[in-house]
Amino acid sequence: MDFLQQDRISAAGKEKQQASAAVRDNGQTPADFSSIYSKDLLPAAGGEEMTRGFLQELVHILLSYISKSSQRSSKVLDFHHPHQLREGLDGFSLELPDQPENLEQILVDCRDTLKYGVRTGHPRFFNQLSSGLDVIGVAGEWLTSVANTNMFTYEVSPVFILMEEFLLKKMQSIVGWSADVGDGIFCPGGTISNLYSILVARYHFYPEVKTRGMGALPRLALFTSEHSHYSGKKSASVLGIGSENVFVVKCDERGKMIPADLESSIVAAKEKGLVPFYVNATAGTTVYGAFDPLNAIADICHKHTLWMHVDAAWGGGLLMSDRHRMKLQGIERAWSVTWNPHKMMGVPLQCSVILIKKRGLLQGCNEIGATYLFQTDKHYDVNYDTGDKSIQCGRHQDVFKLWLMWKAKGSQGFGSQVNKCLENAEYLYEQLQRRTDFELVFKHKPEHSNVCFWYLPPSLRGLQPGPDRDMRLHQVAPRIKGRMMEKGSLLIGYQPLGDKVNFFRCVFSNPATQQEDIDFLLEEIAQFGEDL
């Protein structure tokens, strides 16, 4: 039979030939995918070989993507405008058909989907806090989708529910909680983890809110810093507390919450008749990578009997490093902690956890007890039906990939990965200090892997600081970014913050990044911006 016909999975050329060889080498009957449809795959009778052939083709596409993503000669992205992608490119169409397409087309669709996307595992992708392409993590994610189960009960997820328990215990002990406290759950991202912390804190002080709603409560106030993540405000509006009742506490020039300002905000809110109940401290702010002074904040929370949450979505990974964990000193005093392994620990998206110190609160707060899931007369220990702790019904299994990576690296492996990212940040910081065409946004050595800076084109270098220079500087980063996206050689984010005009934020969470990539970053930016 005429198998895996090269020319059919068009344009793939060499890549495709290797694929065919791979299938043949394995001695499997190859398939002509142009006449095969999804209905021919398992569970169709006799569909095993077709299924194997199809998945091997897919693995080949993914392997080639993974290996190209680690090559510096590959582009980070192949940018197209939304209208171009919507209209379709070189046979890649987003339109949904009425008739099934053959599997050859399906494989082309898979390849093209990756082609027009962004290589977040590329060593020169600096755009997001989550990056990298961990092979064990990918294996975990594959297994997860093959297992295709739901995290609500032990009945359907026996192994994963217990893995979650082990991971939560481990992470609680790393935070510094004793073995007799601690609860938690994996969530769809740090935003939801933070939402849980406010939900549970409110329930802790006002359990009647669960049945009687916000009308039964006084006007609540919560506190977070001006550099904190926007999920605090978002949660307050979702939970009916109201974003106006989020008090924004001032930060020092390094982006750390000023404890004295927290205290005076609490007093001011009380004077206005509000009832403070919750303080969010950030360990690793999103833009500056700053660590709030946790012990000082814990003292204030203790004095006013407020729930202390630590948002360590970004900074939590540093707990894995003996060299850097002291930056989170005081986190053990928190009543709840958000920690995103999908950021600094390089776990594939999504993987985030909310840890709650007091056991039973999550269950009490969220339990509804649907009898079609959470029967109490099952023949096993139903305490392992943890799904009613969640605000979801069905819940994706995000634990296996983290568990598998932990097995494969050990805690120490995560620690050295974190150390490496922070060494990269220090190297970038040193280079920036040395150069006159760049300016640091704040002068201090980075505490996390965030490094914030402006590029100064020659035309701006002699200008006096002031509104005119600011106005022009504000336009530099977006214009450089546009050129960068068109060329596709790297990707880094920019933003304004407070009174600071648009600046670049470089973040390192990908262990693939080396010093040469940092040198490249600076050279590229300088070239893109030279004539601005």
Ligand SMILES: *Cc1c(COP(=O)(O)O)cnc(C)c1O
């Ligand atoms: C990224 C981030 C979040 C949100 O996490 P998601 O997983 O993106 O929802 C919350 N807080 C901080 C400090 C973050 O950096």
